[in-house]
Amino acid sequence: MSGLPRPLTDRGRALLVLALVAAVTVFTATVPLLRGFFDLRVYYGAVHTWVHHGGRIYDYHVPGTTYGFTYPPFAAVTMLPLALLGRTSAIVASLLVNLAALAVVLRILSGPDWRRHGWFRWSLCLCLLALFEPLRDTFSFGQVNLVLLALVLGDCWLLATGRGRWAGAGIGLAAAVKLTPALFIGLLLLAGRRRAAGAATAVAAAATALAVWADPRASRFYWTEALWDTGRVGRLDYVSNQSLQGVLARLGETGRPLWATAVLLTLCVWAWRTRGAVQAGDWTAAFALTGAAACLVSPITWVHHLVWLLPSFAVLLRTGHPRIAGALYAVLCTSVVWLWFDDASGIGGFLGSNTYTWITLGLLLGLPTGQSRVVRLPLPRSLSTTATAPSPQSPATTPGTVQSESSSAGRDVAAATTGAAGDACLDLARSPSSEPTGSTCPAASKPQSSNSRASSYTVDPPA
Incomplete structure (x- = not known):
């Protein structure tokens, strides 16, 4: 370790960061799979089908696949702004939202003295995060899990800093978008935070009720049929x-x-x-x-x-x-x-x-x-x-x-x-x-190449 060069000057640190950024850029452009914002295509197509073509949220499937929207209807309600965007704008918005969510997650996990780390350490941190496969895939798929993590950790921050009476809303919203974060309501109950657990449950219920009001048919289909059909999500053995x-x-x-x-x-x-x-x-x-x-x-x-x-x-x-x-x-x-x-x-x-x-x-x-x-x-x-x-x-x-x-x-x-x-x-x-590994896992045994998938974001929503 002692033989390693030490960039003691700002210029040396900047050069090191630039070199690492270049290496990470080459790595992410050549080695990992390019997911072509596949899940974002699902969200985009489902919302446009619902808003502009009078179809149900769950009617849309990505052309050439059997995969469509698999989240609760409230998730589609939160994604309504996609109806106002073109495909390229939707991709940019997805990247910006995920970057903002990542900033919130890092801010909470780094604690109150986050400024002391300085630009150099944070630059090293971001370079390492860019190598993390779940995070790479989250950005490349256009997924929402990073946003949900930020919402849940917001409640963690409230509880850890003595502001527990305001906790619960983030967990409730996350659980209304995807069911898995509902386990955090169980955490609140285990911790004896009944008020926070009640708030989370109330927020999730209110969000679900809003979705029922927005599209009763889609809500009925999801809670009575789609929720129990794991085949809509993908192969369990994938x-x-x-x-x-x-x-x-x-x-x-x-x-x-x-x-x-x-x-x-x-x-x-x-x-x-x-x-x-x-x-x-x-x-x-x-x-x-x-x-x-x-x-x-x-x-x-x-x-x-x-x-x-x-x-x-x-x-x-x-x-x-x-x-x-x-x-x-x-x-x-x-x-x-x-x-x-x-x-x-x-x-x-x-x-x-x-x-x-x-x-x-x-x-x-x-x-x-x-x-x-x-x-x-x-x-x-x-x-x-x-x-x-x-x-x-x-x-x-x-x-x-x-x-x-x-x-x-x-x-x-x-x-x-x-x-x-x-x-x-x-x-x-x-x-x-x-092939997509989220809500869009394929049934084909020999999927297409990642490069063709990455450039395939060209399909219009069905008329």
């Missing part, structure tokens, strides 16, 4: 499905009793661990555990849904486990599960095709909670192991926040080098299918 259900489906076990048993056991572990985190006042860990559990128990958890694991990495760094955080984060940058896209049989297939599930399960079982706060910057500070002891001038923080760390620029370079090392693992990964 390698991108990194939930417990996906693991069982790849084993050929599609029976509901076995899956229900696995879900029940997972929820028991979640309740036990989360209750301990709440009793210790560690709201960040409690929300991180709930995000991990939600990914496991959901019937379908595509790779891009794993942005819900970002709070877990913040907790690992805060509690003095940077090497574990760095190793797990590096694996989640590699797209390694796609090596078993064609064949997930055998012990190797069982272990390898479910790698991200094992990481999520490990975080649920082993994430530290209620420990003394170690000052960390999320993600790029993954190699630092030196904690700053609290002093009268710099007291220890309250539970549920992630603090900053003051260190030399050489450690920043070391952290950036480690992030780049994880990049090398991508050479081991086979280029997977570019």
Whole structure:
């Protein structure tokens, strides 16, 4: 480490950041799959069909596929502004909204001293985040999970800073858009925050009622038919499905009793661990555990849904486990599960095709909670192991926040080098299918190339 160059001047730091940005740009343009904003095409087509052509929200399918809108009707209500935009404007809006959501997530996870990290450390952080496969896919699909994470973490911030009487609205809105965040209402109940849980439930119910008023037929169809038809979302055994259900489906076990048993056991572990985190006042860990559990128990958890694991990495760094955080984060940058896209049989297939599930399960079982706060910057500070002891001038923080760390620029370079090392693992990964891995997972065994998918955003909504 001591032999690494140390950019002590602003010019040297700027040159290093520019070099890293160039490397990340080349990487994201050549190595990962380009998803062609597929899920955004679903949202865009569904809204335009509904508003401009008099069809139901769920009538639209992306041309050439069987995949259409799969969220509750309220999600379509929130996406109504898409009806006023052209396709290119919709893509730009999606990128800007996701960037804003990412800024909110990082602001909350970095704690009250986020300004102390400075532009250099934040630049390193963003370069490393650009390598994170769930985040890459979220932007490339035009997905909404990052926005939902920001809404949920907003309630985490309110609870951790003593503003709990205002908490609940963010979770309620997120649960009305997608059902999985409803597990956070369970967290509020476990924590004894009945007022916040009631607020979240009331907001979710009101949003759902608004959607019923806006389109009664679509609401009736969703809650009576579409919700129970997992085939509308995609194949359970598709390698991108990194939930417990996906693991069982790849084993050929599609029976509901076995899956229900696995879900029940997972929820028991979640309740036990989360209750301990709440009793210790560690709201960040409690929300991180709930995000991990939600990914496991959901019937379908595509790779891009794993942005819900970002709070877990913040907790690992805060509690003095940077090497574990760095190793797990590096694996989640590699797209390694796609090596078993064609064949997930055998012990190797069982272990390898479910790698991200094992990481999520490990975080649920082993994430530290209620420990003394170690000052960390999320993600790029993954190699630092030196904690700053609290002093009268710099007291220890309250539970549920992630603090900053003051260190030399050489450690920043070391952290950036480690992030780049994880990049090398991508050479081991086979280029997977570019077919959509969210609500648009294909049934075809030999999908089209990612480049053709990336340039295929040319289809008009049906007349």
